[in-house]
Amino acid sequence: MELLSGADMLIRSLQDEGIEYIYGYPGGAALHIYDALFRQDKVKHILVRHEQAAVHMADGYARATGLPGTVLVTSGPGATNTITGIATAFMDSIPMVVLCGQVASTLIGEDAFQETDMIGVSRPVVKHNLSVRHPEEIPEIIRKAYYIAATGRPGPVVVDIPKDMTTPNERYEYVFPKKVKLRSYNPAIRGHAGQIKKAVDMLMAAKRPIIYAGGGVILGKATDQLTELVRMLGYPITNTLMGIGCYPASDKQHLGWLGMHGTYESNMAMHHSDLILCVGARFDDRVTNATEKFCPGARIVHIDIDPASISKTIDADVPIVGPVDAVLKEMITLVRESKEKPDAEAIAAWWKQIEEWRAFHGMRYETSPDLIKPQEVVEALWRLTNGEAFVTSDVGQHQMFAAQYYKFDRPNRWINSGGLGTMGFGLPAAMGVKLTHPDDEVLCITGEGSIQMNIQELSTCKQYNLPVKIINLNNQALGMVKQWQDMNYESRHSESYMGSLPDFVKLAEAYGHVGVRIDRKEDLESKLKEVLAMKDQLVFVDIYVDRFEHVYPMQVARGSMKDMWLSKTERV
Amino acid sequence: MRRIISVLLENEPGALSRVVGLFSQRNYNIETLTVAPTEDETLSRLTVTTTGSDKVIEQITKQLNKLIEVVKLVDLTEGAHIERELMLVKLKATGSQRAEIKRTVDIFRGQIVDVTSSVYTVQLAGNSEKLDGFIQAVGTSGVLEVVRSGVSGIARGEKVLSL
């Protein structure tokens, strides 16, 4: 029998859970835990410069690997600083466990120093939260936390740990439970066979089908099954911003991504379809545009692990609750064995129509003889990295350009805050990826607004040698805000101009990194090559791009999916 | 439409606040809410009455089911069910009012559970309409204080909500 203090039990449980990295920041209520961390070397701790960044790091790690990330912070301000990160992970269903110190249980409720009701504060943005009431419970709580975070529809789980639960000289028997029992939590393990059969029959009978896939395919590790099914059927596929990489972008069946800034052909095909097979997506308002005008002729099959995602905004004709990989596998078998075959003539006509749309617009932008267009920066990066980099992003125009012009053929490589749209996500997320993928190229495509929301992490990058490449598409404005003001407020640029920008080159140098400025179009390609050749250096590339560029296509507000601006002057 | 949703909930600290938080967070109505432990002390039984379109009610039940501490739930209004609410009312009762109130209490099958020279305290159980009816019958001018428990409900017949 092994006797351990609560703090040692906590660290030991993390070891037994197989956790390699935790990201965090110490403080009073977490000091027993930090001491236990010091006395071992299996679990490595990364000291960030702001707790929000610790959460985004854990998040980037989780998105790149599919494994839950881990965060450790102190009570009060340490805990509240994690909230934006937790909400970001929650909106995108990212598995993670956030361990928060808390004041001693004897002080709770007394407005003690650095006391915050973290269970209450985090409640609306977590999948679940747990609080430790006795040190002996720690191993079981840790096991439960990871189990809940990583299974079903994943999400963040907060564990609140009062300081007296980790007192060094109070020891208890350590038992790491082999299994977790939760009578009230049983995520579906397969879809309803009858519903799956019905869906396949509908797929076979469809004349204008489209597959609409989302982040659930990536989270559910079902990209192989999805690709197989789509290729077997020969139908067009589009995916959400979160689903980028779930199907190879370079494949001709792929129409690009859909929604507010999706491709013309994706949005047109969705609108005119007669059958939508939705796999692990959630008919988010950035996809559907006005729901009452959404795809008037389409019947809908919706596969999702979360029943609450089905028929929430758009009613499904055939709901299928289950893990996407298992459901798709069954569909593949049924399609293979089906006596009915797709209507070849109808499908050919459908493709002909889609190709016309594709030819009409595709992805395009106007180049300029002297100005650097943000789109061409992304295209150059895509070429120079053979489309194989991990790309994290922040929020704004640069994010949309990155998603539009970097073509991802693999899952887990496009990493952005889609649901919450958190500026400041990009750099720490890139750090979380680089730490565990040291040999891969990791780009953070950002804007001069977003990068300043977590710029302090340049220091963390120095400490842990994280040579990510920061690509700052510097348009000297909160570009996306400015675009909306151009389009909806007669170009009244209220507070969207960013004056007094720092010299990012000097700033990077001050943190011990390399800074490169690109402001001439003819230098773009050669300088980017030089940057990418600096394998062991973090390089901050400050690129002065056209300040007046807009992101297109853009759906017309309150219209249907097919109502779009294609440029500043063309509206369809 | 008005619905009565009955929930078996882990009897743990914080579980109730998750249920209540869900309703305000997602803009759902709570009309009444009752909760108490069951014969199995690890479980609480919670009854919530709410209103909303079928779509909203579907979301409410799905979102409730997603809460880790919700073990099981049923929308009682989908089948035959019994609903009861308990009310205690303090009424001004002097002179001829006393006999009058006594008669009304009898008609509604209530009981006078406490008496002073000027006040009756009446206990009444029934569905919410019956309780409303009683208040109407005695007239709001004589009512000094009302306390209602909120609705509890149970399915008719063999159907049970248990583990």
Ligand SMILES: Cc1ncc(C[n+]2csc(CCOP(=O)(O)OP(=O)(O)O)c2C)c(N)n1
């Ligand atoms: C934390 C946070 N605050 C505000 C916003 C609203 N917002 C969305 S895009 C944007 C502008 C971003 O500017 P920048 O990072 O320079 O990117 P650009 O659009 O110029 O490419 C703002 C302010 C947000 N998404 N996140």
Ligand SMILES: [Mg+2]
């Ligand atoms: Mg900008």
